[in-house]
Amino acid sequence: MKKESLYLKIAHIIEEQIVSGTMQLGDKLPSLRVVQKMYHVSINTVKQAFLELESRSLIESRPRSGYFVSKIAQRRLSLPSVGRLQASDNEHDQEDLIDKVYNSLKKENLTQFSLGVPAQSMLPIAKLNKGIVDVIRKLDDGGTSYEPAQGSINLRRSIAKWSMEFEGQLTEDDLVTTSGAMNAIFNCLLAVTKPGDTIAMETPVYFGTIQIAKSLGLHVIEIPSHPISGIDMDALKKVISKIDVCCFTANFSNPLGSLMPEENKIELVKMLTERNIPLIEDDLYGNLYFGTNRPKPCKAFDEAGIVMWCGSFSKTLAPGYRVGWVAPGKFKKKIIRQKLLQTISTPVLYQEVIADFMEHGRYDHHLQNFRNKLYSNCFQYQRAIEEYFPDNTKISDPQGGFVLWLELDKRIDTASLFDTAIRQNISFAPGRMFTLQDRYHNCMRLNFALEWNERIHTDLKRLGTIVKNAF
Amino acid sequence: MKKESLYLKIAHIIEEQIVSGTMQLGDKLPSLRVVQKMYHVSINTVKQAFLELESRSLIESRPRSGYFVSKIAQRRLSLPSVGRLQASDNEHDQEDLIDKVYNSLKKENLTQFSLGVPAQSMLPIAKLNKGIVDVIRKLDDGGTSYEPAQGSINLRRSIAKWSMEFEGQLTEDDLVTTSGAMNAIFNCLLAVTKPGDTIAMETPVYFGTIQIAKSLGLHVIEIPSHPISGIDMDALKKVISKIDVCCFTANFSNPLGSLMPEENKIELVKMLTERNIPLIEDDLYGNLYFGTNRPKPCKAFDEAGIVMWCGSFSKTLAPGYRVGWVAPGKFKKKIIRQKLLQTISTPVLYQEVIADFMEHGRYDHHLQNFRNKLYSNCFQYQRAIEEYFPDNTKISDPQGGFVLWLELDKRIDTASLFDTAIRQNISFAPGRMFTLQDRYHNCMRLNFALEWNERIHTDLKRLGTIVKNAF
Incomplete structure (x- = not known):
């Protein structure tokens, strides 16, 4: 056998396994070394076989994890549709629905697909x-003293150092720590808006951000967002003259999981800089990328200081710690002053624990495992949904984060479907929570940061049945 | 010797010691048993002697601590004057001065009389x-999960239970935990005001509260406050029709240390209830009483739910923990919603640590020691100031808390005096920080929650010399 035909032969065998379904969407391929032993060939031959399969999008490599059967190879369901451009003239109240979803969480033995919170076992x-025990021993005062309002210097230094990886070009002096990303966003809005101002957000968008904007008396314009590439730049341009501030999630928006291409980020920052419109960038999912690199935030392209880059450790490490940050650009002084007035300082202990975790490489290590689990979970969920949900179900293809967005048959109202699901101990987030407009009735968001197991599998199957029986 | 003359004789000996200065302001008297042995008399005779001295205000008893040489017996300096009623038409910016004081704290080896923060050795x-170590072991999730927005049920239960001591009549369901008292006040203001509203505060008043009110676009009316009895009720009545919300510290106001008599509290709550004006009650010093009992908050007299009772553990236990609470009365739902929007939840660990501390009696035990130290410190400071400051110095007589308010010669500007003091490594809070008006130039606030020692004594002496040389 010639060397060329050898690697093609191996590639062909694997292709057969994928096409026949022996190896399924998201399955991990055996390692190079295992395949080498299996066929008694050189490691280079196996590499060539894998490259061949990868070039045909049948498999894809994940850094430091190996090769997986590619989603693209087997994708059967369509992407969700793009929402229309809408301002908040005829708003619908989401509060009751949000309360209902939160209240349902008290139920015991519930499968929690509704909130964007990782399962404990993932942390x-x-x-x-x-x-914590180590840090307490190190702190003279056990964390009983106020720290300066800007926040822990150790944590700010760790975040700044790590932001250099994606060319963040920040120093510790550019950062202010906060009580999580929501608190960062709240303070950014408080710093740059006044009641009656107009804010642009993606649509669909995380309900918490909408609610904060409304509580501060802002008008919301919902900008169409593509499930893959995020904000529709043309739509944004159409309304830019009406906008006082933007709040976008360029990296893995919630709930779509879209990722703005770098050229769009550059264009966005340029456009907003010219008009002196602040951009509040909610980057709390940015570390949970499924690709090879951490995508850059818009902040990386910000020269004028108009981007307020917000992030946190709530989605990746410890939601309950309430530790986040903002790099507020030219609004720094105002943000520090607000933090001082509102709460004097943030607790020092958790900040030091996280700084220590980052400094010793434990955060990177954890993130790598966590990303792999999420990537694999995303496959499993998508596969289960393809199998158990109606054929006209549309499903997002997130490139990071841990939520899926589903668009169901137009006749379905997920708000009433929710009641049925809760009776069966399954919770999800109904689509209407993610807009102020009269839409997304037939959509739902699912959290996939749960440990994949037979129960989750069965619950997705049961949810599919509920959907099928809904009309 | 007849029994009567015996106790009078002993009383006379002690009186001599006080008048001659052998025993000084604030000194602790020997215990009943020690005096009994000293004079070979019955314990009852000693008791009678002490009662005699007490009835003449030469000594005073402190619960579970014994008898002390009374302040009243030897008070030489006058009380500070009462500020005039003033609204904020011609406001003076305090921000620069506040920043200056905060920035000065970075200086090494500084005696920190400026901030209202207890020394580490007091905690x-x-x-x-x-x-912390115990609680971490007990929590399944190590505190990584979000808790419900209302806050730790254990902490709320402990606060409710303990509030029953002063007839707070609260249940855990009436309370919401916050990131310290400032955060509670911020949220109360956000809940019950809109920009342009008018707020009534004591004068002089803690600069943080003024700054928060200004940041929310409120007009401030400063109500005269007596150094002993607090808010001047007649002055308040004069302007009540203009007021949308009140924010008062009925128990040991900062900086005066005044305590509103109970009848004034009752009248205040009644008057505000009739007019449906919310009262934000900042009760963060309430546990640091020098009398026999914890004074009741205004909240104890609130039947209509208009009082929002705010407190914290920052002044008594651990400033850096950032744990406080509010009993928001009829505004509870709004406060919980705001907390959810602004920060989702507060960190669980510190709340559980404090709940545990309270539950096992450690908080009460600590408070008792702490109060005794503060009471004794207050004496020592007052005595040193009487000795080393000019005779026309006026000085407050706080009945709790840990700040003293000094009114100096009219020719003195404490803002410039501050620079001189800082050069000598002594910091204090200049009076102008405590008002929006053009006044208190010749006043200063001193923190006495520092461990009393020769250095503090010397620094008060040096500060006295600085004042004497100022004109």
Whole structure:
């Protein structure tokens, strides 16, 4: 056998397994070394076989994790549609629905697809607890003193250092720590808006951000967002003259999971800089990328200081710690002053624990495992939904984060479907929560940061049945 | 010797010691048993002698601590004058001065009389650290999960239980935990005001509260406050029709240390209830009473739910923990919603540590020691100031808390005096920080929650010399 035909032969065998369904969407391929032994060939031959399969989009590589059967190879369901451009003239109240979803969480034995919160088993709790004990011993005052309002210098330094990886070009002096990303966004809005101002957001968009904007008396314009590439730049341009501030999630928007291409980020920052419109960038999912690199935030292209880059450790490490940050650009002084007035300082302990976690490489290590689990979960969920949901179901293809967005048959109202699902101990987030407009009735968001197991599999199947029986 | 003359004789000996200065302001008297042995008399005779001295205000008893040489017996300096009623038409910016004072704190080896923060040595740091380790072991999730927005049920239950001591009549359901008292006040203001509203505050008043009110676009009316009895009720009545909300510290106002008599509290709540004006009650010093009992908050007299009772553990236990609470009365739902929007939840760990501390009686025990130290410090400071400051110095007589308010010669500007003091490593809070009006130039606030020692004594002497040389 010639060397060329050898690698093609191996590639062909694997292709057969994929097409026949022996190996399924998201399955991990055996390692190069295992395949080498299996066929008694050189490691280079196996590499060539894998490259061949990858070039045909049948498999895809994940850094430091190996090769997986590609989603693209088998995708059967369509992407969700893009929402229309709408301002908040005829708003619908989401509060009751949000309260209903939150209240349902008290139910015992519930499968929690509704909130964007990772399962406990996904978090390095024992290591964090050890960190707390270590840090307490190190702090003279046990964390009883106020820290300066800007926040822990150690944490700010760790975030700044790590932001250099994606060319953030920040120093510790550019950052202010906050009580999570929501608190960062709240303070940014408080700093740059006044009641009656108009804010642009993606649509669909995280309900918390809408609610904060409304509570501050802002008008919301919902900008169409593509499930893959995010904000529709042309739509934004059409209304830019009406806008006082933007709040976007360029990296893995919630709930769509879209990722703005770098050229769009550059264009966006340029356009907003010219008009002196602040951009509040909610980058709390940015570390949970499924690609090879951490995508840059818009902040990386900000020269005028108009981008207020917000992030947190709530989605990746410890929601309950309430530790986040903002790099507020030219609004820094105002943000620090607000933090001082509102709460004097943030608790020092958790900030030091996280700084220590980052400094010793434990955060990177955890993120790598966490991303792999999420990537694999995303496959499993998509596969289950393709199998158990109606054929006209549309489903997002997130490139990071841990939520899926589903668009169901137009006749379905997920707000009433929710009641049925809750009776069966399954919760999800109805689509109407993600807009102020009269839309997304037939959509839902699912959290996939849960440990994949037979129960989750069965619950997705049961949810599919509920959807099928809904009309 | 007849029994009567015996106790009078002993009383006379002690009186001599006080008048001659052998025993000084604030000194603790020997215990009943020690005096009994000294004079070979019955314990009842000693008791009678002490009662005699007490009835003449030469000594005073402190619960569970014994008898002390009374302040009243030897008071030489006058009380500070009462500020005039003023609205904020011609406001003076305090921001620069506040920044200056904060920035000065970075200086090494500084005696910190300026901020209202207890010295580390006054706090039970080792016990709190042990509490943290214990609590982490108990929490399944190590505190990584969000808690419900209302806050830790254990902490709310402990606060409610303890509030029953002063007839707070609250249940855990009436309370919401916050990131310290400032955060509670911020949220109360956000809940019950809109820009342009008018707020009534004491004068002089803590600069943080003024700054928060200004940041929310409120007009401030400063109500005269007596150094002993607090808010001047007649002055308040004069302007009540213009007022949308009140924010008062009925128990040990900052900086005066005044305590509103109970009948004034009752009248205040009644008057505000009739007019449906919310009262934000900042009760963060309430546990640091020098009398026999914890004074009741205005909240104890609130039947209509108009009082929003705010407190924290920042002044008594651990400033850096950022744990406080509010009992928001009829505004509860709004406050919980705001907390959810602004920060989702507060960190669970510190709340559980404090709940545990309260539950096991460690908080009460600590408070008792802390109060005794503060009471004794207050004496020492007053005595040093009487000795080393000019005779026309006026000085407050706080009945709790840990700040003193000094009114100096009219020719003195404490803002420039501050620069001189800082050069000598002494910081204090200049009076102008405590008003929006053009006044209190010749006043200063001193923190006495520092461990009393020779250095503090010397620094008060040096500060006295600075004042004497100022004109």
